Amino acid sequence: MCGIVGYYGPREPKEVILKGLKSLEYRGYDSAGVAILDHGHFKRVRAEGKLGNLENKLSGEKFDGRLGIGHTRWATHGRPSERNAHPHCVGGVSIVHNGIIENYAELRERLIAQGAIFESETDSELIAHLLSEEVKVQGDLLKSVLSVLPKLQGAYSVVAVWENQADTMVAFKNGPPLVLGVGKDEMFMASDIQAIMPYTKKVVFLEDNDVAWICGSEFKIVGRDGSERNPPLTEMEWSPEQVQKGGYQHYMLKEIFEQPRAVAAAISPHIQLDSQTVRLHQVGFSGAAPHELTRLNPESDWATTEKVFSEVDKVMIVACGTSYYAGMIGKYLIERLARVPVEIDIASEFRYRHPILDSKSLTIVISQSGETADTLAALRLVRAAGGKVLSICNVRNSSIDRESDGHLYMNAGAEIGVASTKAFTATMALIHVLAVAIAKVKGAISKDAEKIEVQALLAAPSHLDTVLAFEKFFAQAAEILKSVKGFLYMGRGAHYPIALEGALKLKELAYMHAEGYAAGEMKHGPLALIDEKMVIVMLAPSDELYDKTVSNLEEAKARGGKVISLGTGDNKRLKDLSDHYLALPEAPQVIYPLIETIPLQLLAYHVANSLGHDVDQPRNLAKSVTVE
Ligand code: G6P
Numbered sequence: 164m165c166g167i168v169g170y171y172g173p174r175e176p177k178e179v180i181l182k183g184l185k186s187l188e189y190r191g192y193d194s195a196g197v198a199i200l201d202h203g204h205f206k207r208v209r210a211e212g213k214l215g216n217l218e219n220k221l222s223g224e225k226f227d228g229r230l231g232i233g234h235t236r237w238a239t240h241g242r243p244s245e246r247n248a249h250p251h252c253v254g255g256v257s258i259v260h261n262g263i264i265e266n267y268a269e270l271r272e273r274l275i276a277q278g279a280i281f282e283s284e285t286d287s288e289l290i291a292h293l294l295s296e297e298v299k300v301q302g303d304l305l306k307s308v309l310s311v312l313p314k315l316q317g318a319y320s321v322v323a324v325w326e327n328q329a330d331t332m333v334a335f336k337n338g339p340p341l342v343l344g345v346g347k348d349e350m351f352m353a354s355d356i357q358a359i360m361p362y363t364k365k366v367v368f369l370e371d372n373d374v375a376w377i378c379g380s381e382f383k384i385v386g387r388d389g390s391e392r393n394p395p396l397t398e399m400e401w402s403p404e405q406v407q408k409g410g411y412q413h414y415m416l417k418e419i420f421e422q423p424r425a426v427a428a429a430i431s432p433h434i435q436l437d438s439q440t441v442r443l444h445q446v447g448f449s450g451a452a453p454h455e456l457t458r459l460n461p462e463s464d465w466a467t468t469e470k471v472f473s474e475v476d477k478v479m480i481v482a483c484g485t486s487y488y489a490g491m492i493g494k495y496l497i498e499r500l501a502r503v504p505v506e507i508d509i510a511s512e513f514r515y516r517h518p519i520l521d522s523k524s525l526t527i528v529i530s531q532s533g534e535t536a537d538t539l540a541a542l543r544l545v546r547a548a549g550g551k552v553l554s555i556c557n558v559r560n561s562s563i564d565r566e567s568d569g570h571l572y573m574n575a576g577a578e579i580g581v582a583s584t585k586a587f588t589a590t591m592a593l594i595h596v597l598a599v600a601i602a603k604v605k606g607a608i609s610k611d612a613e614k615i616e617v618q619a620l621l622a623a624p625s626h627l628d629t630v631l632a633f634e635k636f637f638a639q640a641a642e643i644l645k646s647v648k649g650f651l652y653m654g655r656g657a658h659y660p661i662a663l664e665g666a667l668k669l670k671e672l673a674y675m676h677a678e679g680y681a682a683g684e685m686k687h688g689p690l691a692l693i694d695e696k697m698v699i700v701m702l703a704p705s706d707e708l709y710d711k712t713v714s715n716l717e718e719a720k721a722r723g724g725k726v727i728s729l730g731t732g733d734n735k736r737l738k739d740l741s742d743h744y745l746a747l748p749e750a751p752q753v754i755y756p757l758i759e760t761i762p763l764q765l766l767a768y769h770v771a772n773s774l775g776h777d778v779d780q781p782r783n784l785a786k787s788v789t790v791e
Pocket residue numbers: 483484485486529530531532533534535538581582583784785786787788
């Protein structure tokens with residue numbers, strides 16, 4: 164994963180790079196470092212752990228140069244330590260790298276045999292070794308990069324600098340994202356536009372195999388063969404959000420509380436309030452790039468979207484992590500409402516299982532960040548086979564957003580907590596709207612039925628608001644819950660993906676053993692886990708599967724498990740079977756998966772918090788996973 168920043172210009176490079184790294188810390192926080200020109204040489208400062216440690220180390224440092232690079236790391240090769248922190252500096256060349264060099268063992272051995280001395284355990288350091296050898300021969304950083312590139316296998320984005328060319332940065336990529344920012348007399352390179360937007364809105368998104376050469380305030384983009392490419396300079400409309408905790412102890416808690424608003428923002432562009440109907444807005448299947456969507460004519464945009472949906476005979480949903488669970492809900496909704504078969508897969512499995520792709524299937528990829536490497540690879544696989552991709556992203560102009568045929572946005576606002584919360588509920592609501600839209604085009608839903616779905620969705624934000632009140636319960640219960648052996652989350656039908664998501668949240672944040680299970684599967688294994696030290700979280704709102712779910716709860720209770728159940732209203736049967744019963748508000752059945760998500764997020768948040776864990780930045784994880 165990792166976040167990288169490069170800067171050349173009249174501002175203090177230290178300040179620009181630190182601010183940039185701050186906005187990229189979601190990509191990893193195992194260590195951080197900078198290399199900035201000072202008296203003709205790169206001065207390197209690195210620190211293990213979060214960016215704050217580097218900030219402290221840098222507080223008294225001064226640099227007189229105009230050029231610098233910085234990095235925040237998520238460790239792949241080599242444990243988190245200062246020694247393994249980037250930048251890596253060899254013979255006047257400094258580099259920062261995001262990704263994995265797959266043939267590193269072989270390259271490293273060869274370099275060691277030639278006398279190179281490695282100071283870290285990383286795969287990245289060898290790029291600095293290779294370049295430092297090459298600049299001796301070529302006398303030029305760009306030429307050296309072009310010579311070294313054919314030797315590298317794997318996924319990488321790199322920014323390299325050399326002290327003999329004190330106004331030059333060379334960046335190259337194959338896989339993880341890189342953006343070039345063009346300011347007035349200043350230039351930026353970064354993993355994400357967030358690090359650039361405070362200074363300039365003019366950017367070039369690098370494509371794989373591009374090499375960007377920046378010299379003073381000039382730049383050019385060349386291919387691996389050195390031939391010049393003229394990619395478009397994109398003028399961004401987007402302004403960086405000022406993200407603050409707004410009085411909450413953690414971003415995650417704030418994001419949990421933002422969900423009523425996030426869900427409303429996700430669905431409202433696509434719902435016509437007067438007629439209570441659905442019509443997707445700014446999807447852009449006609450070929451508009453994400454930054455051009457606002458200029459679309461709504462009539463012709465909907466007409467092209469209708470055409471795409473009418474030709475579809477199968478939907479595939481591909482995503483990772485929490486986005487995958489939102490996709491599972493999508494399968495239930497699209498199949499129920501549109502009667503179109505839906506296949507769903509984890510992106511890392513999908514991309515290697517030789518999926519059957521044809522032009523009549525629509526692939527929906529879901530990604531909050533829009534940068535998840537496996538999801539991006541799945542998207543490319545589908546498009547290369549001639550299939551259409553509709554993406555659901557939160558981050559606009561991210562790689563997945565830019566490379567898809569159609570675009571839908573979660574509109575959840577910046578999500579900072581590494582464990583996804585509001586992007587999950589926003590996606591569930593949005594995919595519900597999408598399911599209705601496909602159903603309409605397919606003639607599978609009547610006008611009255613459409614209204615019922617729309618009314619249910621419109622009611623969701625206020626029900627989400629109501630269940631936020633469980634905060635107090637979990638704040639108190641956490642003290643007891645943190646010392647149990649483990650958690651089994653169970654549900655049937657559309658509650659099953661929520662059980663999976665609830666268990667994932669607890670694993671991510673509290674580092675406790677938790678499993679999500681389809682309640683009907685319990686007797687095929689998990690029942691053996693149950694004793695009085697095991698907590699069962701049963702999702703049992705009143706719906707057509709309620710009686711069956713309660714039977715499964717009886718079985719679990721009979722084995723001595725401690726039960727927290729979530730049901731509808733004042734439910735005596737569930738109360739009698741549970742140690743704690745949480746009464747969800749009376750609501751349309753179809754939005755219970757949304758509603759019951761919030762208590763599960765609160766449970767994970769409070770247990771983790773009472774264990775003293777860093778809730779916003781759980782150990783070993785990163786928000787944007789740009790390596791496979
Ligand atoms: C990481 C994050 C998860 C997220 C997953 C997929 O694992 O920690 O919260 O669900 O990536 O990310 P995406 O950005 O593709 O939704």
